[in-house]
Amino acid sequence: MASYKPSPRSKIIRSPQRAHYDKKTLYQVLDAGYLCHATYLFEGAPVIVPTAYVRIDDHIYLHGAANNRLLNSLAAQNQACVAVTHLDGLVLARSAFHHSFNYRSAVIFGTPGVVEAPQEKETILQRFTEQVLPGRWAEVRPPSAKELQATRVVGIKIEEASVKIRSGGPVDDEADYGLPVWAGVLPLQQTVGQPLADKQIRQGIKISDAVTNMVKK
Amino acid sequence: MASYKPSPRSKIIRSPQRAHYDKKTLYQVLDAGYLCHATYLFEGAPVIVPTAYVRIDDHIYLHGAANNRLLNSLAAQNQACVAVTHLDGLVLARSAFHHSFNYRSAVIFGTPGVVEAPQEKETILQRFTEQVLPGRWAEVRPPSAKELQATRVVGIKIEEASVKIRSGGPVDDEADYGLPVWAGVLPLQQTVGQPLADKQIRQGIKISDAVTNMVKK
Numbered sequence: 001m002a003s004y005k006p007s008p009r010s011k012i013i014r015s016p017q018r019a020h021y022d023k024k025t026l027y028q029v030l031d032a033g034y035l036c037h038a039t040y041l042f043e044g045a046p047v048i049v050p051t052a053y054v055r056i057d058d059h060i061y062l063h064g065a066a067n068n069r070l071l072n073s074l075a076a077q078n079q080a081c082v083a084v085t086h087l088d089g090l091v092l093a094r095s096a097f098h099h100s101f102n103y104r105s106a107v108i109f110g111t112p113g114v115v116e117a118p119q120e121k122e123t124i125l126q127r128f129t130e131q132v133l134p135g136r137w138a139e140v141r142p143p144s145a146k147e148l149q150a151t152r153v154v155g156i157k158i159e160e161a162s163v164k165i166r167s168g169g170p171v172d173d174e175a176d177y178g179l180p181v182w183a184g185v186l187p188l189q190q191t192v193g194q195p196l197a198d199k200q201i202r203q204g205i206k207i208s209d210a211v212t213n214m215v216k217k
Numbered sequence: 218m219a220s221y222k223p224s225p226r227s228k229i230i231r232s233p234q235r236a237h238y239d240k241k242t243l244y245q246v247l248d249a250g251y252l253c254h255a256t257y258l259f260e261g262a263p264v265i266v267p268t269a270y271v272r273i274d275d276h277i278y279l280h281g282a283a284n285n286r287l288l289n290s291l292a293a294q295n296q297a298c299v300a301v302t303h304l305d306g307l308v309l310a311r312s313a314f315h316h317s318f319n320y321r322s323a324v325i326f327g328t329p330g331v332v333e334a335p336q337e338k339e340t341i342l343q344r345f346t347e348q349v350l351p352g353r354w355a356e357v358r359p360p361s362a363k364e365l366q367a368t369r370v371v372g373i374k375i376e377e378a379s380v381k382i383r384s385g386g387p388v389d390d391e392a393d394y395g396l397p398v399w400a401g402v403l404p405l406q407q408t409v410g411q412p413l414a415d416k417q418i419r420q421g422i423k424i425s426d427a428v429t430n431m432v433k434k
Contacts, residue, residue: 046263193404
């Protein structure tokens, strides 16, 4: 299956020309980030929580402490919804009404399940680290058996998904193109600053390759 | 009231030393952004949607088209949950286990209500624009009566809120400080790129002050 079939909950109604349901586009949006928002029901009402994620094949994985309420609530639910959003720019139109954002937004739905096997947990945690900072896993102390046990990993099988992407310049009303107003796009992006060494860094320890490569990007 | 009283749904259990419930800190986190994630129930299950917001006093406002499903669902609910998250850095520890993010995260709960009065709607829309790009409102064509009518504005009175902030360097296990691993923080921030003029920009129109000021920041 190369595309998801939208159901009433995932079908994009507004600006359907910006909707995508294919896995290729979905994976591109998911793989461009590492912070998502997930939701769980607390006494019947939804609560939203930001958390790290990684995609592996057709699963999104979340992790946290063993007593993490989001993870334990998700594990007890039979459906999960996770959103990943990248803000790409401010779209400045000639009218207030047509101001907008450029963005890439993915919303996925699926069945959550706890990952129990320590080896599988470790592989997933490795992917978490490598997704954020490629090469970092090999530089650091890997998790101990106790740390693996203290970590809850929940996988969500993506069963339904929608992506919405807006790019490009403003779309103004025909009559407004004649107005003496500057219009265009202010691009936004997440940038990496200069690395700050830990105060307790041992003398003689050089900055690592993984960090150097990230700063170069 | 200078602080919110945490209830079981908003009380931060994990790392309570990073929790804040005072309005000053909450407003700082909310006012530092303009994209939130909100949630509504669709056939009993939560759906998350990214959307623009603005805070005015003790309300969060969302807006969209009159047929916007999030807004109409919220208006029909008696509780809303909205999350605002800023990612500030990658926290690189000596062990995989202690890797983390620096972030500022706010989660608010409150009662949603539709704003009906056109004048109040216009004032709120002005704040939306000014929050993203100060000075822009005065540069553009203001909304017509028809555009105001086509815009749904929902206000959420903040009745409960929690903020969680992580900053600073990694916290490693005592035994790991001796490892030959570089540790520290990679700061992340959202930066504004060079403005791209609309292809249909009229000859002789200079870039506006609001845009110039935003790029300078």
